[in-house]
Amino acid sequence: MHPKSSCLSRLHPKDILFRRDIGKRMNDITQRFHDIDEERSMFQFSTGVTDKQAEDDDEWRQTSSVITEPIIYGRDQDREQIVESLLRHASNSQDLSIYTIVGMGGLGKTTLAKQVFNDDRVSKHFDLKIWVCVSNDFNTKIILQSIIECVTGQNPNLNTLEAMQKKVQEVLQSKRYLLVLDDVWNEDQRKWKELKGVLQCAMGTILVTTRLEQVASIMEVCPVHRLIELSDDDSWSLFKHHAFGHDREESEELVAIGKYIVRKCVGSPLAIKTLGSLLRGESEVQQWQNIKEHASMMDATCSSRVVTKIVPIAHCNTPFNSFHFLWSSFHTSSRTSKYLLLCNTS
Structure with missing residues (x-):
């Protein structure tokens, strides 16, 4: 059995304990943000966003x-x-x-x-x-x-x-x-x-x-x-455009993986473009499998849930500026968003 790929795929597979420790720390951080948010509401503290930060966010x-x-x-x-x-x-x-x-x-x-x-x-x-x-x-x-x-x-x-x-x-x-x-x-x-x-x-x-x-x-x-989700045919055409381009030969194996990924995107153009772009120019089957592993964890019943799942996947594979742009597209204020932002600024 092959080990599952994750954002920590660069680690040696035997470091299971380390991965579990990271997972526990992330859960602790999420809970801490929950506590801080409740304390902020109780004492009516401001969110602490500076004018410069707000201005930069608006520009994005x-x-x-x-x-x-x-x-x-x-x-x-x-x-x-x-x-x-x-x-x-x-x-x-x-x-x-x-x-x-x-x-x-x-x-x-x-x-x-x-x-x-x-x-x-x-x-x-x-x-x-x-x-x-x-x-x-x-x-x-x-x-x-x-x-x-x-x-x-x-x-x-x-x-x-x-x-x-x-x-x-x-x-x-x-x-x-x-x-x-x-x-x-x-x-x-x-x-x-x-x-x-x-x-x-x-x-x-x-x-x-x-x-x-x-x-x-x-x-x-x-x-x-x-506005509703894209059809299956339009979803696949959009993915092919971003993942393969016009000149690249499409192997049967990559096409099969790509179609699985597209199904998990549930017709969300942003999700399809994001994952397709991550695979642009990538010919290694293992890299496609990595994205497929992440996509398999997405809820393939609701495009709004799919979009939120794309954030951590994209961060594992994109530069900070591209990720910042992607994050601003989601425009959410949930506690989960705070957790994701923290995890993705290191």
């Missing part, structure tokens, strides 16, 4: 409208449905229209929004196209400032909310515009109504991406486009 989460992946798998039908809905309503209504793409982390909501944003039909229809990455801080002033900068190409240098509101209404007045609000987490309806009131000054269409059904609910969105 930023998105843009630029399409960085020339080939997108399995989202043509989604794109067509959204583009047709946007154009149909924008042509028949003078009111502000709002659409939301809702789906779990890692399904490709931002990628789909980019496809819609850069579609030629959309570009021809709207006078202005604006992209704002909102993330977890729904700050009305920052959003308004981003809109002004996108339209005018200049920093507005406005200090008050009222001045920004008037400037936004000025630059949008009489324009048919598309505004993408990417990665929205805000569930406070008051904040949304404050922003919505400003944006109703023109013939606007807003496209929102979010993981939360509640976000769509407070925005009174109709319709909601719920």
Whole structure:
């Protein structure tokens, strides 16, 4: 019987006791974080994140409208449905229209929004196209400032909310515009109504991406486009693109392992791309087996659980910067996340 591969596969197989000790220490660390979190809540301590750390974290989460992946798998039908809905309503209504793409982390909501944003039909229809990455801080002033900068190409240098509101209404007045609000987490309806009131000054269409059904609910969105997992065929095509490329010959053995890995990813594009990229250019069967061993421990019934399992697998095989980017994509605040971050900064 071959020993199981793990993040500690570089150790000699006989060091079982050492591995058990590491596992116990990890469990102790997890429990300690649990205790610290409870104490922090009890005494109302701050989380201790510095402004610089928060700023760096926000930079990792930023998105843009630029399409960085020339080939997108399995989202043509989604794109067509959204583009047709946007154009149909924008042509028949003078009111502000709002659409939301809702789906779990890692399904490709931002990628789909980019496809819609850069579609030629959309570009021809709207006078202005604006992209704002909102993330977890729904700050009305920052959003308004981003809109002004996108339209005018200049920093507005406005200090008050009222001045920004008037400037936004000025630059949008009489324009048919598309505004993408990417990665929205805000569930406070008051904040949304404050922003919505400003944006109703023109013939606007807003496209929102979010993981939360509640976000769509407070925005009174109709319709909601719920993004689902990739099909088996699209999942395999995506994996092949990242793992094999176009020129590499696919051996039967690696294909069999690859298809097993893809099944465990349950149609999550982020999970598939991550594991496929780890194996890019790798011809050693043992390395593929290592990833397969890790993938076998993933819950192949829910793509959201699969995404969280990808974090430690990716860290075993990627540089820190790539892992940091991957981690920021998951955007979670659970105690488990604290544990994983600690384990992956050494």
